[in-house]
Amino acid sequence: MNSFSTIDPAKNLADVFIRIFQVCSVILICISAYMVYLAYLDILTEWNMSIQNSFFDYYPEENSRTWQMIFFAIPGILSLIGFFVLSYLGKVIKSE
Numbered sequence: 001m002n003s004f005s006t007i008d009p010a011k012n013l014a015d016v017f018i019r020i021f022q023v024c025s026v027i028l029i030c031i032s033a034y035m036v037y038l039a040y041l042d043i044l045t046e047w048n049m050s051i052q053n054s055f056f057d058y059y060p061e062e063n064s065r066t067w068q069m070i071f072f073a074i075p076g077i078l079s080l081i082g083f084f085v086l087s088y089l090g091k092v093i094k095s096e
Contacts, residue, residue, distance in 0.1 A: 011096070018090045021082075021086055022086050025080075025086065026079075028075060035072035036073050036076070039065055039071075039072055040065065
């Protein structure tokens with residue numbers, strides 16, 4: 001009862017925000033993976049037509065499925081990198 005414990009509220013708050021952002025990162029990874037899967041199945045045919053209507057001189061290639069997959073994979077890869085950076089920051093905060 002006589003022991004003095006210091007609880008740093010900023011440290012706990014930072015840990016909570018890191019966990020929240022990690023959960024958001026995982027959700028974004030899942031959404032990105034699902035969109036890549038839909039692009040792989042070539043379900044996003046409406047996307048080609050909207051690009052043709054928006055950009056008059058651009059006509060998607062026959063292999064536009066690959067470009068769609070790359071387009072949706074980039075946010076997932078960035079989220080994965082962000083997840084590991086946040087994990088590292090969480091370890092640094094807990095070690096202090």
